[in-house]
Amino acid sequence: MINNMPTHFAGKVYSALRKVPKGKVTTYKKLAESINSKAYRAVGHALSQNPYAPAVPCHRVVASDGTIGGFMGQKTGEAIRKKIKLLESEGIVVENGKIVDFEKKVVEIKN
DNA sequence: AGAGCACTGATCC
DNA sequence: GGATCAGTGCTCT
Numbered sequence: 001m002i003n004n005m006p007t008h009f010a011g012k013v014y015s016a017l018r019k020v021p022k023g024k025v026t027t028y029k030k031l032a033e034s035i036n037s038k039a040y041r042a043v044g045h046a047l048s049q050n051p052y053a054p055a056v057p058c059h060r061v062v063a064s065d066g067t068i069g070g071f072m073g074q075k076t077g078e079a080i081r082k083k084i085k086l087l088e089s090e091g092i093v094v095e096n097g098k099i100v101d102f103e104k105k106v107v108e109i110k111n
Numbered sequence: 112a113g114a115g116c117a118c119t120g121a122t123c124c
Numbered sequence: 125g126g127a128t129c130a131g132t133g134c135t136c137t
Contacts, residue, residue: 009133028118032132040118042133048117049135063118070117 002052009037010046014056016109017047023091024107025099029064034109048073059083060090066102068094 002018005011012035020026028040037043047058048070063069071083084094093100 039132041116044117045134
């Protein structure tokens with residue numbers, strides 16, 4: 001668990017996200033469910049704050065249908081392009097804002 | 112206290 | 125097939 005978390009909820013989100021290996025991604029839905037919650041939006045917001053930027057790779061979280069979703073508070077723009085680049089650096093192929101072979105890149109979060 | 116958000120599933124048109 | 129609503133937890137005003 002990460003120290004000094006803003007909230008218990010966010011703390012669980014970060015903790016779960018840290019378990020995602022490099023080259024893989026997860027979804028807001030899986031994250032939320034893995035922490036026993038349905039607050040998908042809250043997960044997104046918690047990541048948007050991202051107080052633990054390097055430890056918590058928020059770019060590794062995507063929407064349930066494989067779309068990038070958003071990054072750094074915006075759903076489109078330079079930040080998104082950067083997020084895609086980051087993912088590609090980890091071996092994830094992104095095309096037209098969506099993850100290619102998304103099902104193979106997604107990893108189930110384990111507690 | 113009220114509205115909005117990086118979501119999602121279900122309903123409505 | 126696209127638009128809207130409800131549910132959820134947190135942040136901002």
